[in-house]
Amino acid sequence: MDGNRRYAKRKLLEEGAGHDVGAMALLNMIIYCHELGVKYITAYAFAIDNFRRKPSEVQKIMDLLKECMTVLAKIAKHHPIKVNFAGNLELLNTELRDEARNLMGATAKYSKFVVTICVCYCCTDDIVHSVEESCREKHYYHCYIGDSHDDDKDDERPIIKLVDIEKNMYMAVIPDPDILIRTSDEHRLSNFLQWQTCHSLLASLSTDWPEIGVWHLVKVVLDFQQNYDYFVRKRSLA
Amino acid sequence: MKSQKWGSSKMESERRVLSFFIFKWASCHDALLLIGGDMIVNILLRLTWHLLHVTIHLFYFAINIANALESHLISKGLLRRYKSLHISKLQYLAIVIESEDCQTSNVIELLQWLADLGVKHVCLYDKEGILKKSKDFILEKFDGATLFQENDVLLDQSLMTLEFASFSDGKEAVAKAANVLFMKYLKSGSTSSYQGEQIFTESQMGEALKTVGGNGPEPDLLLVYGPARCHLGFPAWRIRYTEIQHMGPLKSMKYGSLIKAIYKFTMVQQNYGK
Secondary structure, rough: OHHHHHHHHHOOOOOOOHHHHHHHHHHHHHHHHHHOOOEEEEEEEEEEEHHHHHHHHHHHHHHHHHHHHHHHHHHHHOOEEEEEEOOOHHHHHHHHHHHHHHHHHHHHHOOOOOEEEEEEEOOOHHHHHHHHHHHHHHHHHHOOOOOOOHHHHHHHHOOHHHHHHHHHHHHOOOOOEEEEEEOOOOEOOOOOOOOOOOOEEEEEEOHHEEEEEEEEHHHHHHHHHHHHHHHHHHHOOO | OOOHHHHHHHHHHHHHHHHHHHHHHHHHHHHHHHHHHHHHHHHHHHHHHHHHHHHHHHHHHHHHHHHHHHHHHHHHHOOHHHOOHHHHHHHOOOHHHHHHHHHHHHHHHHHHHHHHHHOOEEEOOOOOOHHEEEHHHHHOOOOOOEEOOOOOOOOOOOEEEEEEEEEHOHHHHHHHHHHHHHHHHHHHHOOOOOOOOOOOOHHHHHHHHHHHOOOOOOOEEEEEEOOOOOOOOOOOOHOOOOEEEEEEEEHHHHHHHHHHHHHHHHHOOOOOOO
């Protein structure tokens, strides 16, 4: 969701106002995706690297996150949407973390439309976190089956497999995306889902995030459909 | 707030447009159902969809012709903007090629173009590892390069260094590195099972990946030669901040397009999250 600050500068808005419009654009995009029949939508709201921004800006984004949680909680009361928060939630303050967990718990029973907000997330941190979880699991297994410090018993030592790493990732809650959209004419992933986008269309839009609309989404979906057979073939060979 | 009012009026107009089309579709749908049932509706919808995609296909065909013309002008040096490339900004270039299109003659020609432009370090990636299997042939036919060694530092040198990678150097390498870390964890005797406690850092993961041969340099630019802009599983640990450009199929590669892609990269400014 790039371009909030550029948008605010261009429209001569006060500092932080770009993020307000960006938050509205995200809520709009969730509605457009729902109406178009998309089942999973994931948004990169806050990266671990973003903590290096000015404290006032970080606080602004946290406040907006809280407002979005409130709006999503109200929507979830009337529409069956599941909300996930993916990332290292321990880096959030207690109030936000508890609110996020409550919202996830309250909407866990739904599955028809899933909204995932990535907060305090970056892909390399997700990989390290999942390796840690896999080590803890295998360590428990290792203790359970007894002492395997004997070097002759290498074949009994538990081994971490790729499937263990993938199931322990923050993003394991949803399937890999078909399309990844980045706005503001940026052409890199910036440590977002590079593990999960092996067979995804990477779409780059020149518009800033606050100005994204339904026709941008339609255009990207049509581009994906142009190469649909190719992506299906790639996924089936994986 | 001004920004919120603007945002909500934009949303309102877009919702009206969307609702208009859904209503129109629903009205036509109901009318057609009255005439001839679901089958006619489905056939007409399919035809409309196919017609839309034919139009898009023709549009992109026209775009490709324009790009081919521009590429021709760039390669003849007629567009002043692209005459001077700050190639020193491009320390490490990765090229992702769709395995189904891996013609070694095209790959060698591409490497020659890169050598002429002054690119010193290149990683060739294809998912199935076809280029890896042909590396001896490629190095023999393209005599301006040596094989990249794990501990090579990216220095300026007369010969290009070439690295060959495939899908097994990505996710599978991470699994191997995880086992290296797991063995260290077991040997350390640590019994921490507290969920939130950090056991490893990203730099430890990077070191473990180096041990298993899965952590080469991070490319500055990644060029994708294939039908769609997709990195096809290039090692995730290495493309955190890499610029990714789509170049089209390898068989229709153009020298001018290569210059344009490198030029666009040299103009980019990254904030790294700040």
